[in-house]
Amino acid sequence: MKLNERSVAHYALSDSPADHMGFLRTWGSPGTPPTPSGTGRRYWFVLKGNLLFSFESRKGRVPLSLVVLEGCTVELAEAPVPEEFAFAICFDAPGVHPHLLAAEGPAAQEAWVKALSRASFGYMRLVVRELESQLQDARQSLALQHHSSWKPTASCCKPQARNNRSVVLENGHPLSKDCSPVGLVEEAGSRCAGLGLAERELQGPASLLLGRGQSPVSPETSNFSTLHDWYGQEIMKLQQHWQQRAQGRQPECEEQDKP
Amino acid sequence: MRYNEKELQALSRQPAEMAAELGMRGPKKGSVLKRRLVKLVVNFLFYFRTDEAEPVGALLLERCRVTREEPGTFSISFVEDPERKYHFECSSEEQCQEWMEALRRASYEFMRRSLIFYRNEIQKVTGKDPLEQFGISEEARFQLSGLQA
Numbered sequence: 184m185k186l187n188e189r190s191v192a193h194y195a196l197s198d199s200p201a202d203h204m205g206f207l208r209t210w211g212s213p214g215t216p217p218t219p220s221g222t223g224r225r226y227w228f229v230l231k232g233n234l235l236f237s238f239e240s241r242k243g244r245v246p247l248s249l250v251v252l253e254g255c256t257v258e259l260a261e262a263p264v265p266e267e268f269a270f271a272i273c274f275d276a277p278g279v280h281p282h283l284l285a286a287e288g289p290a291a292q293e294a295w296v297k298a299l300s301r302a303s304f305g306y307m308r309l310v311v312r313e314l315e316s317q318l319q320d321a322r323q324s325l326a327l328q329h330h331s332s333w334k335p336t337a338s339c340c341k342p343q344a345r346n347n348r349s350v351v352l353e354n355g356h357p358l359s360k361d362c363s364p365v366g367l368v369e370e371a372g373s374r375c376a377g378l379g380l381a382e383r384e385l386q387g388p389a390s391l392l393l394g395r396g397q398s399p400v401s402p403e404t405s406n407f408s409t410l411h412d413w414y415g416q417e418i419m420k421l422q423q424h425w426q427q428r429a430q431g432r433q434p435e436c437e438e439q440d441k442p
Numbered sequence: 443m444r445y446n447e448k449e450l451q452a453l454s455r456q457p458a459e460m461a462a463e464l465g466m467r468g469p470k471k472g473s474v475l476k477r478r479l480v481k482l483v484v485n486f487l488f489y490f491r492t493d494e495a496e497p498v499g500a501l502l503l504e505r506c507r508v509t510r511e512e513p514g515t516f517s518i519s520f521v522e523d524p525e526r527k528y529h530f531e532c533s534s535e536e537q538c539q540e541w542m543e544a545l546r547r548a549s550y551e552f553m554r555r556s557l558i559f560y561r562n563e564i565q566k567v568t569g570k571d572p573l574e575q576f577g578i579s580e581e582a583r584f585q586l587s588g589l590q591a
Contacts, residue, residue, distance in 0.1 A: 184447050185499030190520040192443060194504040199551055202583040232504070232550030232583075233484065249445040253453050253484055276452035301578075304484035307553045310584075314560035314572055321567040 195229065195236045195246045203230040203298035208285040209237070210263060221263045223285065233302050235272075250282055252302040259296070268292035272299065454481065454488040454497045460544045463492060465531030469519075475531060485549050487518070501528065508545045516542050554583060 208223035226237040226247065233253055236246040255274045260283055262269035267285035270292060274281070286292040458481045466478040466489055478498070479490040485504060488497040505521045514535050517527040532538040546552070561584065564572045573579035 184450060184497055186445070186450070187501045187520065188443055190505065190522060191502050193520070193522040194502065197505060199505075199554075200583060200585070202581070232554075234502075246443050249443055251445075251449060251453060251486075254456060255449075274449055274452060276448055279446060279448045279452065298581075301581075304550060304553070307550060307557065307583075310573075310576075310578075311553055311557045311560065314557060314564060317572050318560050318564050318567070321564055325567050 191234075191249060192246050195231060195234070195249075196244060199231070201229050201231050202302065203295065204228060205291060205295070206287060207237075207295070208262075208267060210283045223263070223267070228284075230298055230302060232307075233304050235299065235302075252299060253304065257296050257300040270296050270299075450486075450500055451496055453483055453486060454490075454500065456483050458483050459548065460541060462532075462537065462541075464533075464541075465515075465529075467529040467531075469526035469528055475529070480530065482544055482548055487545070487548075503545060503548045504551055506545075506549070508542050510538070510542065514538050518545065557584060 206225055207228045208225050210223045227241045229236045235250040235252055237248045255272050258271050258273055260269045260271040262285045268289055269285040271281040271283050286295050460482040464480045465475045467473045467475045477492055479492055481488045487501045487503055489499055490497045507519050509517050511517050515531045516538055517529045519527045571579050573584055
């Protein structure tokens with residue numbers, strides 16, 4: 184299968200922010216010969232969005248490997264060497280082996296597991312969708328507040344502006360274009376505080392970027408807080424496990440399901 | 443760059459945001475228009491021969507540009523080499539618009555920008571950081587400083 188590898192490599196090195204990075208050890212990804220000592224090989228890993236890249240070193244300019252973090256889970260794992268803080272990226276697909284990785288300490292391990300398990304596009308989409316609806320709610324309640332405390336004597340705005348604004352509230356469609364021009368002109372002219380706020384706020388870059396009332400989020404994504412709780416539970420479990428491991432340092436780490 | 447094809451193939455079987463048979467022409471000189479099943483899954487665009495289960499190829503849609511070409515057609519190019527264009531031919535102008543719209547929103551970096559925008563706007567209106575309630579306000583990917591000008 185073809186992939187636009189040059190663009191992928193370009194994205195790996197682009198100045199858009201990395202979501203996590205650090206050294207990890209790795210074993211047995213296809214193509215790498217096993218190391219005689221069993222300690223794995225140490226590479227520089229960079230997480231960018233839903234893509235995990237590895238490089239020869241921190242200054243490496245050529246990504247050596249790519250893992251797309253979709254449809255996978257991140258689990259604690261046993262490393263060939265006991266003192267490593269290992270975890271695995273597992274895919275639920277036939278013939279796909281887990282990627283076994285190990286961090287240099289428990290904190291780094293926790294941070295990597297957290298970052299990787301939340302790296303999917305779907306997670307990002309749910310956060311965006313949740314914030315989008317929170318912003319709509321916040322703007323609506325703000326608009327209502329201003330509306331109820333509005334007094335003609337306290338304001339320099341013309342009643343027109345107010346009428347215009349009730350249209351905004353009634354049609355409940357704050358990203359619609361119909362609500363902006365009068366309000367904006369009024370405000371620019373009179374510099375009145377408060378009343379024009381909601382209108383002005385509507386003109387943010389994303390509302391232009393997204394077009395009218397469009398969301399970057401597809402309708403079938405499920406509720407964010409449910410998903411967040413779900414991830415949260417997983418992380419709580421991991422934390423418990425780490426604490427037990429730190430306390431007991433037991434050779435086997437199968438204790439996590441006991442109370 | 444090593445990657446596991448099977449992982450990408452598994453991704454190509456995930457539910458698609460958009461899928462349709464379109465005419466597709468690669469960036470190489472002399473490429474001809476071929477009928478392909480084109481499938482948008484998260485930030486990857488997969489293309490299949492119409493009689494095959496596994497995709498012929500995939501395009502990662504980060505740092506790409508979606509451009510309207512002749513009526514009913516659009517192209518995808520990537521910032522590092524904007525002259526290399528993948529052309530797509532739709533069956534109607536409407537379908538073309540729909541695809542262009544979906545492709546422009548199909549990048550992680552677009553999501554990141556939207557998220558940071560909403561976070562800031564909510565903070566302006568309510569005075570509170572909406573990400574705190576989920577315990578993810580410190581994450582690097584949600585920081586404003588990470589945003590390119």
